[in-house]
Amino acid sequence: MSGKDFESLEKVLEAHLPEAELKEARRLLFGKELKKLDLPRSAIDAAGQQDFDLKGYVFEASPEQLRPPRMVRVGLIQNKIVLPTDAPVLEQITALHKRVGEMVEVAAMCGVNIVCFQEAWTMPFAFCTREREPWTEFAESAEDGLTTRFCIQLAKKHNMVVVSPILERDEIHGGTLWNTAVVVSNNGNVLGKTRKNHIPRVGDFNESTYYMEGNTGHRVFQTQFGKIAVNICYGRHHPLNWLMYSVNGAEIIFNPSATVGLLSEPMWPIEARNAAIANHCFTCAINRVGTEYFKNEFTSGDGKKAHHDFGHFYGSSYMAAPDGSRTPGLSRTRDGLLVAELDLNLNRQVADKWNFKMTGRYEMYAEELKKAIQHDFKPNVMKD
Amino acid sequence: MSGKDFESLEKVLEAHLPEAELKEARRLLFGKELKKLDLPRSAIDAAGQQDFDLKGYVFEASPEQLRPPRMVRVGLIQNKIVLPTDAPVLEQITALHKRVGEMVEVAAMCGVNIVCFQEAWTMPFAFCTREREPWTEFAESAEDGLTTRFCIQLAKKHNMVVVSPILERDEIHGGTLWNTAVVVSNNGNVLGKTRKNHIPRVGDFNESTYYMEGNTGHRVFQTQFGKIAVNICYGRHHPLNWLMYSVNGAEIIFNPSATVGLLSEPMWPIEARNAAIANHCFTCAINRVGTEYFKNEFTSGDGKKAHHDFGHFYGSSYMAAPDGSRTPGLSRTRDGLLVAELDLNLNRQVADKWNFKMTGRYEMYAEELKKAIQHDFKPNVMKD
Numbered sequence: 008m009s010g011k012d013f014e015s016l017e018k019v020l021e022a023h024l025p026e027a028e029l030k031e032a033r034r035l036l037f038g039k040e041l042k043k044l045d046l047p048r049s050a051i052d053a054a055g056q057q058d059f060d061l062k063g064y065v066f067e068a069s070p071e072q073l074r075p076p077r078m079v080r081v082g083l084i085q086n087k088i089v090l091p092t093d094a095p096v097l098e099q100i101t102a103l104h105k106r107v108g109e110m111v112e113v114a115a116m117c118g119v120n121i122v123c124f125q126e127a128w129t130m131p132f133a134f135c136t137r138e139r140e141p142w143t144e145f146a147e148s149a150e151d152g153l154t155t156r157f158c159i160q161l162a163k164k165h166n167m168v169v170v171s172p173i174l175e176r177d178e179i180h181g182g183t184l185w186n187t188a189v190v191v192s193n194n195g196n197v198l199g200k201t202r203k204n205h206i207p208r209v210g211d212f213n214e215s216t217y218y219m220e221g222n223t224g225h226r227v228f229q230t231q232f233g234k235i236a237v238n239i240c241y242g243r244h245h246p247l248n249w250l251m252y253s254v255n256g257a258e259i260i261f262n263p264s265a266t267v268g269l270l271s272e273p274m275w276p277i278e279a280r281n282a283a284i285a286n287h288c289f290t291c292a293i294n295r296v297g298t299e300y301f302k303n304e305f306t307s308g309d310g311k312k313a314h315h316d317f318g319h320f321y322g323s324s325y326m327a328a329p330d331g332s333r334t335p336g337l338s339r340t341r342d343g344l345l346v347a348e349l350d351l352n353l354n355r356q357v358a359d360k361w362n363f364k365m366t367g368r369y370e371m372y373a374e375e376l377k378k379a380i381q382h383d384f385k386p387n388v389m390k391d
Numbered sequence: 392m393s394g395k396d397f398e399s400l401e402k403v404l405e406a407h408l409p410e411a412e413l414k415e416a417r418r419l420l421f422g423k424e425l426k427k428l429d430l431p432r433s434a435i436d437a438a439g440q441q442d443f444d445l446k447g448y449v450f451e452a453s454p455e456q457l458r459p460p461r462m463v464r465v466g467l468i469q470n471k472i473v474l475p476t477d478a479p480v481l482e483q484i485t486a487l488h489k490r491v492g493e494m495v496e497v498a499a500m501c502g503v504n505i506v507c508f509q510e511a512w513t514m515p516f517a518f519c520t521r522e523r524e525p526w527t528e529f530a531e532s533a534e535d536g537l538t539t540r541f542c543i544q545l546a547k548k549h550n551m552v553v554v555s556p557i558l559e560r561d562e563i564h565g566g567t568l569w570n571t572a573v574v575v576s577n578n579g580n581v582l583g584k585t586r587k588n589h590i591p592r593v594g595d596f597n598e599s600t601y602y603m604e605g606n607t608g609h610r611v612f613q614t615q616f617g618k619i620a621v622n623i624c625y626g627r628h629h630p631l632n633w634l635m636y637s638v639n640g641a642e643i644i645f646n647p648s649a650t651v652g653l654l655s656e657p658m659w660p661i662e663a664r665n666a667a668i669a670n671h672c673f674t675c676a677i678n679r680v681g682t683e684y685f686k687n688e689f690t691s692g693d694g695k696k697a698h699h700d701f702g703h704f705y706g707s708s709y710m711a712a713p714d715g716s717r718t719p720g721l722s723r724t725r726d727g728l729l730v731a732e733l734d735l736n737l738n739r740q741v742a743d744k745w746n747f748k749m750t751g752r753y754e755m756y757a758e759e760l761k762k763a764i765q766h767d768f769k770p771n772v773m774k775d
Contacts, residue, residue, distance in 0.1 A: 013415045020416075023407045031397045032404075036420075038657035192775050199773040205750045220752065225759065226771045234772065244747055246630030246669050247756045254763045255770040273422035273715040274668050281665035284658050285630050331657040363628055366589045368604065369764045372631045375609065376757040379638045386639040387610045388618065389583040391576050 015323070017335040038332030041065060044348055050116040057109055059086070060343035063117065064326075064334045066289070068350035077351040079232040081259065081289075082119035084110050084128075085324045086342040087297035092131040096144045100129050104157050110344050115165040117346045120193070120232040122161075123170035125295045126240050126263040127186065129154050130174060132295065135212035135317040136305050143217070146176035149189045149200040163195040168230045170237060172263040174217075175200070184218040188237040188263065190228045198228050203239035204248055210270050210307065212317070214241075225251035233258045233351050240264040243278045243292070246285065253286035258351050261291045267318030275323055276336070283327035287358035289349055296322035296342060329357040399707070401719040422716030425449060428732055434500035441493055443470070444727035447501065448710075448718045450673070452734035461735040463616040465643065465673075466503035468494050468512075469708045470726040471681035476515040480528045484513050488541050494728050499549040501730045504577070504616040506545075507554035509679045510624050510647040511570065513538050514558060516679065519596035519701045520689050527601070530560035533573045533584040547579040552614045554621060556647040558601075559584070568602040572621040572647065574612045582612050587623035588632055594654050594691065596701070598625075609635035617642045617735050624648040627662045627676070630669065637670035642735050645675045651702030659707055660720070667711035671742035673733055680706035680726060713741035 013019070020032055033040060044063030054061035068076065089102035107124060114122050126132075130145035147154050158169040168191065175187035186203035202221025206214050225248070227236045236257035242248040243262045252260050262279050266272075279292035297320055304313035323336035326347050337343035358364060378384060397403070404416055417424060428447030438445035452460065473486035491508060498506050510516075514529035531538050542553040552575065559571035570587035586605025590598050609632070611620045620641035626632040627646045636644050646663050650656075663676035681704055688697035707720035710731045721727035742748060762768060 013412075016416055016419050019408065019412045023409070023412065024403065025407070028397075028403045028407065032400055035400050035656060035660075190773075194775065196775055198775060204752065204755075207746075208750070209745050220750075224755075224771055226773050229772050229774045241750070244669060244745065245751060246634065246665075247751070247753075250630065251756065251759050251763075254759075256772060271715075272419060276419075277661055277665045277668065277715070281630075281661045284661065285628060331655075331661070361593050361628065362591075366592070366604075366625075367629060367631070368589065369631075369760055371588075371608075372635065373757060373760040373764055375635050375638075376753055376760060379635070380753045380757055387608055388613050388640060389574075389610050390613045391578070391580055391582060 014338050014340055015336055037335065039330060041332060041334060042067065044346060046346065047116055050113050053113045053116065054344065058342065059110060060338050060341050061113065061346070062334070062337065062343070063346040065348045066328045066332065066350060066353060068353035068356055071352060074352055077233065078348055079121065079351060080117065080119045080346060080348050081291060081326065082114040082117065082122040083291050083293045083324045083326065083345045084114070084122065084124050085293055085296050085322045085337055086110070086125065087295070088131050088299055092133065092299055093302045096141050100145065100153065103129050104154070108157070108161065110342070111161050111165065111167070114344055114346065115167065119167060119346055121168040121170065121230065121235065121259070123261045123263060123291060123293060124172060125293045126172045126265045127174050128172055131299045132265040132317065133301065134214050134217055135307070136301050136303065137212070137216055138303065143184065146174040146184050148178065149173070149175045149187050150197055155189050155191070155197060158189065158191045159195045159197070162191045162193055166193045168193050168232060168235070170235070170261055170263070172237070172239060185221065186214070186218050186239055188239060190235070190237070193231055198230065199226065201226055201237050203242060205242045205245050207241040225255050227252060227255045227257045235259045235261065237261045237263065240266070243282070246282070249282035249286055253288050257288055258354055259289045259291065259349070262293065264292065264294045265320060266294055268321045269318060272321055276325070280327040280331070280333055283329050284331050285363060287329045287354050287361070287363060289329065289354070290327045292327070293324045294322055295320040296338070296340065329354050398722050398724055399720055421719065423714060425716060425718060426451065428730060430730070431500055434497050437497045437500065438728065442726070443494060444722050444725050445497065445730070446718070446721065446727070447730040449732045450712045450716065450734060450737060452737035452740055455736060458736055461617065462732055463505065463735060464501065464503045464730060464732050465675060465710065466498035466501065466506040467675050467677045467708045467710065467729045468498070468506065468508050469677055469680050469706045469721055470494065470509065471679070472515050472683055476517065476683055477686045480525050484529065484537065487513050488538070492541070492545065494726070495545050495549065495551070498728055498730065499551065503551060503730055505552040505554065505614065505619065505643070507645040507647060507675060507677060508556060509677045510556045510649045511558050512556060515683045516649040516701065516704070517685065518598050518601055519691070520685050520687065521596070521600055522687065527568065530558040530568050532562065533557070533559045533571050534581055539573050539575070539581060542573065542575045543579045543581070546575045546577055550577045552577050552616060554619070554645055556621070556623060569605065570598070570602050570623055572623060574619070574621070577615055582614065583610065585610055585621050587626060589626045589629050591625040609639050611636060611639045611641045619643045619645065621645045621647065624650070627666070630666070633666035633670055637672050641672055642738055643673045643675065643733070646677065648676065648678045649704060650678055652705045653702060656705055660709070664711040664715070664717055667713050668715050669747060671713040671738050671745070671747060673713065673738070674711045676711070677708045678706055679704040680722070680724065713738050
């Protein structure tokens with residue numbers, strides 16, 4: 008049973024554990040049991056016809072006296088690329104627009120208010136090749152590129168906030184590239200863009216071949232449905248990155264990613280969920296799915312023979328809540344749309360219970376961190 | 392099947408999953424499969440006779456050319472209290488010394504170099520009662536109290552570093568109390584003490600009734616077997632706390648804890664493991680086990696009736712490595728000794744692969760955090 012054939016941990020547990028053990032295993036693995044979201048028949052049928060998984064859950068909060076529930080429906084989309092990686096660039100982009108656009112139609116049937124796509128969703132994740140062409144041609148203007156214009160249409164049509172992570176071409180600054188998420192408001196305005204803060208130099212590839220660390224800080228987007236932020240991919244390994252989005256007020260932090268099995272899979276269920284717990288907010292981890300083949304072989308600095316693929320993107324997208332509960336993951340092998348209804352009141356309720364911001368002692372850390380970055384920093388070590 | 396009867400997730404998976412599925416489930420849940428440590432027959436027999444679990448694992452690293460392997464054996468002890476909570480104070484302390492001392496004997500048979508006990512290991516976890524007496528009588532001098540003298544004997548006898556988390560009475564500063572871990576070197580010197588940095592005000596109790604936030608910063612202890620630090624209990628929810636121990640050079644961070652099922656169990660496997668990943672170090676999560684009954688009833692500010700216990704301490708102690716792998720947990724219901732052989736070279740190997748310190752952008756965070764703590768901080772929010 009290789010990684011590619013194993014559809015999901017959740018399915019295996021369901022298939023084999025007796026009911027009482029399954030319930031307890033679920034509690035330990037996923038926290039408080041979530042209600043399933045009642046999804047419309049039309050959406051379920053459409054997902055079946057279009058061959059992707061559709062799952063829905065509800066994160067509830069307690070009723071309050073002064074605030075009504077603050078319900079928002081969030082949709083995460085994970086998908087394979089549609090055309091081979093050597094098809095013409097524009098055809099690849101258009102095919103992905105079509106596929107994801109259809110999935111957004113289903114999200115709309117499910118009442119989704121905010122949808123987020125996977126990292127660099129309009130292209131294969133080609134950075135492992137270290138080739139310039141044709142991959143840099145996938146880069147677009149964040150403000151008025153083909154893909155942003157497409158997302159504006161989706162947003163207006165469905166009254167939906169669209170978070171669209173793309174490879175950005177920044178003409179204002181010498182035509183440099185960035186790894187960027189564009190946030191389109193549900194009225195169709197481009198609310199702004201936010202860039203990947205931490206760039207990997209790991210395993211099969213070094214993304215800094217293509218773009219540098221983002222310079223947009225930890226901005227948060229006030230949408231009609233709540234305050235959101237986007238921590239792109241490798242930023243999920245940096246707890247301070249999550250923290251600063253939260254300090255700026257993010258209620259939901261999206262983590263659009265592209266990562267493969269042997270590299271990161273045991274870390275995947277840990278990091279975004281830890282961030283939800285540590286920051287009293289919701290987090291949404293999205294990973295692409297499938298294996299992408301490239302025409303020219305490439306090596307990976309690991310002593311192994313040249314090869315044509317980066318490995319299996321294992322999907323497994325999920326959402327996590329501040330109380331430590333989480334949804335099961337989407338499939339490891341199939342396209343999918345995960346819908347969850349969140350009551351954002353849960354954030355403050357959990358914060359008032361656990362008080363991590365109140366007990367965080369950030370003054371001490373600001374001071375210690377300031378010292379620690381000095382080149383002549385003396386670590387605090389006690390010796391015999 | 393209630394929380395108390397469910398011994399461990401690992402046992403349930405082993406009992407019900409077919410072999411291929413079990414292997415893949417283990418990979419997803421625990422990361423790279425760990426070798427079992429070959430433990431001496433005498434140790435296994437002694438653990439059996441004394442009615443506690445004994446488990447051993449190996450975290451391997453790759454061979455290097457310039458550094459020999461840096462092997463260290465670490466032991467974690469989780470245990471129930473021995474006598475009822477209304478037994479005389481000194482008898483309770485002595486009974487715990489005896490029990491844990493016997494477990495340390497077995498650790499010594501297993502070649503353990505560094506042993507760590509659970510939080511406030513010489514007493515019931517009585518802070519939920521909010522009573523002063525007799526609980527404050529369990530407090531001792533960190534430098535030369537009864538328990539530190541006991542640990543010095545253990546350290547000398549077994550050539551073992553002993554990490555001993557106690558309730559500290561600080562006579563130098565007005566007899567105040569602290570939640571402190573004392574680190575005794577394998578030669579019997581008290582290497583120093585380190586205090587709990589973050590104090591909970593959550594659920595059943597508020598520990599700040601008894602002691603305040605620690606003032607010993609993020610010191611690290613250079614032992615003969617590697618650099619260690621101690622992040623006590625509630626500090627595990629604060630990613631910055633783990634980070635600063637790591638920035639000061641900690642190779643192994645212990646997290647002696649006392650926490651119960653309904654409060655924190657789904658978070659337990661997440662937080663210490665996330666810290667190992669995020670900081671390129673080993674982490675050791677230790678939780679006490681069993682239910683502790685108190686003579687006087689107490690309420691918990693949750694609208695429920697007064698009761699005599701704080702809930703079930705679920706044990707489940709484990710170790711996690713920087714590559715995301717972890718040991719299975721000890722039992723949720725029984726005393727146990729977890730032994731692992733770590734090759735500390737793994738820390739730098741994983742750091743050189745993933746580069747979180749190199750890509751951490753700490754200057755940006757020191758600056759942002761400094762701004763964020765100001766009372767007139769303006770969050771970075773983009774609006775329509």
